[in-house]
Amino acid sequence: MNAQKTILCIEDEDDLRTDLAEELTAADYRVLQAANGSEALSLLEQNRPDLVLCDITMPGLGGYDVLRAMREQGELSDIPFIFLTALAERNDVLVGKQAGADDYLVKPIDYEILLATVAARLSQVERVKSGAVQRAEEAWQEILKSSRGRTVEALYKATFAFDRFLVGVVIVDENATVRLMNKEAERILGENDGLGIAQDALRGSVPRQNTKLLEGIKKAFEEEFLDEIVSFPRISGGRPYLVLIPGQRFSPEDKPEAVVLLLIDTEQRTKVSGDTLVRLYNLTPSETRVALMLIDGKRLDQIAEELEVAQTTVVFHLKNLFRKTDTNRQADLIRVLLSVPLRTTAD
Incomplete structure (x- = not known):
């Protein structure tokens, strides 16, 4: 990493926020911490982080309030924003995406996937800008x-x-x-x-x-x-x-x-395109759906429930994704999927 990136972590659960900060610090990120939306906005007056991790449900100003405030400020509107939440229903994820969040990771947090998502988003920002x-x-x-x-x-x-x-x-x-x-x-x-x-x-x-x-x-x-x-x-x-x-x-x-x-x-x-994944890795429609759900931070049991298939079927698709992307761990797979070439007008 050429320059140390700064991550703002907004989480009202003290233990979880501390764990997140420790994991991110160990991965060579500088971490700013806020226990609620008001603290976060105060920090943002003096700091411009490279990425924001934010809980949705917090006392006072919630995650949607923080995201809205940032998107309305020109200096902060282009910062990648990732929701961390226990709200795992499809409609909850959809609302978060429609609000303008870049990613949506569901608790309990898988730290390997979290770090892969953060790294991929930061890398994608650099590619988009350059x-x-x-x-x-x-x-x-x-x-x-x-x-x-x-x-x-x-x-x-x-x-x-x-x-x-x-x-x-x-x-x-x-x-x-x-x-x-x-x-x-x-x-x-x-x-x-x-x-x-x-x-x-x-x-x-x-x-x-x-x-x-x-x-x-x-x-x-x-x-x-x-x-x-x-x-x-x-x-x-x-x-x-x-x-x-x-x-x-x-x-x-x-x-x-x-x-x-x-x-x-x-x-x-900035969107990962299903069509791009198909062209790059020759994925089937089912494999593409599983891949996009993994990018959204869903667990295998959640994918199985949403697709209305057995979890063993999802595991089968996951093995095919490993083979086609030349990976062998879920975190590596997500990093690869989030690092695909940016979509073109053909998508």
């Missing part, structure tokens, strides 16, 4: 090559060449008024889920982030080298939108008449 920024930079370099004249007409021709990227391309003036956009940007802004167009200008639902956006756009008109990234949380929960603002002034005499912004929907790049 992959998204790399694709955006590729799009930006292509735009530069195609529009060195800096005219809106040249930008217009270049912008629509990038619908093959999972990157929205938007051309704006100094007031963030939208002049042009490609199809991916139209899709993102058309959802109006925390980032959209208001009075012809690019705007998000968080005023503080809008201020950062406008400041970044003004800098882009003046600076050649700039790498501003503004995060906009979704109103519906889930992963945020990112707006990348490259510097775009090439010389003191060459001020552009418009600048290019790059929009990234990180929600499109």
Whole structure:
């Protein structure tokens, strides 16, 4: 691990919280502890953890309250969030997923699976960020090559060449008024889920982030080298939108008449796709269902009950998953499943 990652553990049961902290510390993580949601939000005012583990049912502010508060704050909205809970029914898991949690682990906690899930989520965040920024930079370099004249007409021709990227391309003036956009940007802004167009200008639902956006756009008109990234949380929960603002002034005499912004929907790049698992490992439909349930933190008996099959059948599928993924332990299998290549538009 190149740099020690920080995990915020929110759990009202003192013994369990201590055990979690010890396991995470032994795995070389820095651990922050909170006994309830209020303590957690106070810690988050001064700290930005790399991942949050959070119980759902706690005195005062519960897990859903903490998740909602984090998703509404631009600086915290992209932090991976994992629920720890004894609520194991299918509907409970579904509600947690719909609230925007990245994972849902059921008590009693299997620490091997917990550590595998944490490691995989942190690794996935790095891949999402680096992959998204790399694709955006590729799009930006292509735009530069195609529009060195800096005219809106040249930008217009270049912008629509990038619908093959999972990157929205938007051309704006100094007031963030939208002049042009490609199809991916139209899709993102058309959802109006925390980032959209208001009075012809690019705007998000968080005023503080809008201020950062406008400041970044003004800098882009003046600076050649700039790498501003503004995060906009979704109103519906889930992963945020990112707006990348490259510097775009090439010389003191060459001020552009418009600048290019790059929009990234990180929600499109963080889900493990069943189709991807099938293609990578040649899984059967039943094996795929078992794999996705394992990713959701379900035990074998819970999988058997939900699929309405004998547990021996689930064990049979599990052995096939071990064979096809070249693993021999459940924790290793989950790490492999959570580390699959990110889904593509074909998924």
